[in-house]
Amino acid sequence: MKEIKAFVKPFKVNDICHHLIEEGFPNLSVSSAEGTGNLENSDPSVSAQFSITDSPVAKIEIVCHEKDVDKIVSIISVKGRTGNPGDGIIYVSDVEKTYRVKTGLENGG
Amino acid sequence: MKEIKAFVKPFKVNDICHHLIEEGFPNLSVSSAEGTGNLENSDPSVSAQFSITDSPVAKIEIVCHEKDVDKIVSIISVKGRTGNPGDGIIYVSDVEKTYRVKTGLENGG
Amino acid sequence: MKEIKAFVKPFKVNDICHHLIEEGFPNLSVSSAEGTGNLENSDPSVSAQFSITDSPVAKIEIVCHEKDVDKIVSIISVKGRTGNPGDGIIYVSDVEKTYRVKTGLENGG
Numbered sequence: 001m002k003e004i005k006a007f008v009k010p011f012k013v014n015d016i017c018h019h020l021i022e023e024g025f026p027n028l029s030v031s032s033a034e035g036t037g038n039l040e041n042s043d044p045s046v047s048a049q050f051s052i053t054d055s056p057v058a059k060i061e062i063v064c065h066e067k068d069v070d071k072i073v074s075i076i077s078v079k080g081r082t083g084n085p086g087d088g089i090i091y092v093s094d095v096e097k098t099y100r101v102k103t104g105l106e107n108g109g
Numbered sequence: 110m111k112e113i114k115a116f117v118k119p120f121k122v123n124d125i126c127h128h129l130i131e132e133g134f135p136n137l138s139v140s141s142a143e144g145t146g147n148l149e150n151s152d153p154s155v156s157a158q159f160s161i162t163d164s165p166v167a168k169i170e171i172v173c174h175e176k177d178v179d180k181i182v183s184i185i186s187v188k189g190r191t192g193n194p195g196d197g198i199i200y201v202s203d204v205e206k207t208y209r210v211k212t213g214l215e216n217g218g
Numbered sequence: 219m220k221e222i223k224a225f226v227k228p229f230k231v232n233d234i235c236h237h238l239i240e241e242g243f244p245n246l247s248v249s250s251a252e253g254t255g256n257l258e259n260s261d262p263s264v265s266a267q268f269s270i271t272d273s274p275v276a277k278i279e280i281v282c283h284e285k286d287v288d289k290i291v292s293i294i295s296v297k298g299r300t301g302n303p304g305d306g307i308i309y310v311s312d313v314e315k316t317y318r319v320k321t322g323l324e325n326g327g
Contacts, residue, residue, distance in 0.1 A: 001200075002314075003200065003202065006319070007247055008319060017145060021145060026145055027144075027145070027198070028144065028145055029116055029142040029143065029144045029145075029166055029168070030142060030143050030144075031140065031141065031142035031143070031168070031249065032249065033247040033248060033249035033279075034247065034248050034249070035245075035246065035247045035248075036235060036239060036244055036245070036246055057247055059247070059249070061142075063198070063200055069315075073317050073322070074322060076319065077317060077318070077319045077320075077321070077322035078322065080319040081319055081320060081322075082320075083320065084320075085320070087318070087319035087320040088318075088319040088320075089245070089281070089316060089317065089318060089319060089325065090316065090317040090318075090319060091219075091221065091281055091313050091315070091316050092313070092314050092315040092316075092317075093202065093221065093311065093312065093313050093314055094202065094203070094312065094314060095200050095201070095202050096111075096201050096202055096203060097178075097200070097201040098198060098199065098200050098201075099182050099186060099198065099199040099201075100186070100196070100197075100198055100199075101115070101117060101185065101186045101189040101190055101196035101197040101198060101199060102186075102190060102191075102192065102193075102194070102196040102197075103186070104182070104183060104186035104187065104190075107198065110309075112309065112311065126254060130254060135254055136253075136254070136307070137253065137254055138225055138251040138252065138253045138275055138277070139251060139252050139253075140249065140250065140251035140252070140277070170251075172307070172309055202311065203311065203312070204309050204310070204311050205220075205310050205311055205312060206287075206309070206310040207307060207308065207309050207310075208291050208295060208307065208308040208310075209295070209305070209306075209307055209308075210224070210226060210294065210295045210298040210299055210305035210306040210307060210308060211295075211299055211300075211301065211302075211303070211305040211306075212295070213291070213292060213295035213296065213299075216307065
């Protein structure tokens with residue numbers, strides 16, 4: 001299994017997730033973070049929590065089969081795109097095992 | 110070392126963490142996120158932040174020795190279980206190196 | 219590419235990130251979490267969200283080239299250090315691929 005972690009603009013989250021769900025990838029989580037760097041042009045709001053950061057970002061996490069990585073990356077980048085700097089970045093990492101809390105058993109498929 | 114990342118129901122966090130600490134795994138972090146999909150039946154509350162998501166979820170992160178993975182996964186799944194859909198999921202990934210901030214040195218053990 | 223994930227004291231975030239940016243690593247994100255264990259002495263505040271946890275922690279996430287890991291770990295540990303227990307921990311994991319949302323293309327360098 002692979003973990004896809006995407007840092008995107010918060011106002012793009014609903015559109016991205018709507019399309020992920022529609023394409024059959026409903027198991028995802030979204031959380032809030034703050035960013036700097038290439039993200040800095042994306043939003044003029046000032047973070048209240050850490051003065052060094054300058055942009056709210058949303059983090060989408062989704063674990064999927066290796067065969068689905070390309071499709072999910074494509075959905076996130078097409079739907080998350082504005083064409084301006086700071087649209088965000090997507091990371092793909094390996095996940096060795098997944099388990100369901102409900103059963104405690106490995107979730108092979 | 111291995112990283113265990115568990116997405117669980119927020120009201121289960123205290124019980125899960127209490128047992129992890131009691132069993133000798135005190136170094137963990139908990140953060141809040143929002144989920145969709147299989148988590149959708151778990152809680153009728155509506156997320157205020159992202160309209161696409163429908164359930165608050167808690168994310169527990171814990172880095173451990175490989176030999177402790179099974180025990181930690183077992184604690185999380187036993188204590189996090191309700192038996193209903195949407196109890197959550199646990200991911201295990203590899204961590205190549207860990208360092209202590211206090212010393213800047215690798216934390217091999 | 220490698221992912222560096224650091225759990226540090228929140229009041230150290232601005233100094234750490236300022237130096238990371240200054241040294242040429244501007245693409246990072248910061249989020250809030252709560253911790254237990256070795257972090258427990260670091261702050262007497264009580265978490266409102268999860269009663270089991272006892273310390274707010276900040277999580278810094280930064281993806282970098284393998285050659286930059288040592289420098290980034292050094293900046294985080296030097297700038298995040300107080301010398302007291304609970305200064306935090308840094309994890310390094312492998313990232314298989316990175317993509318830019320703006321283009322949908324792999325970001326090799």
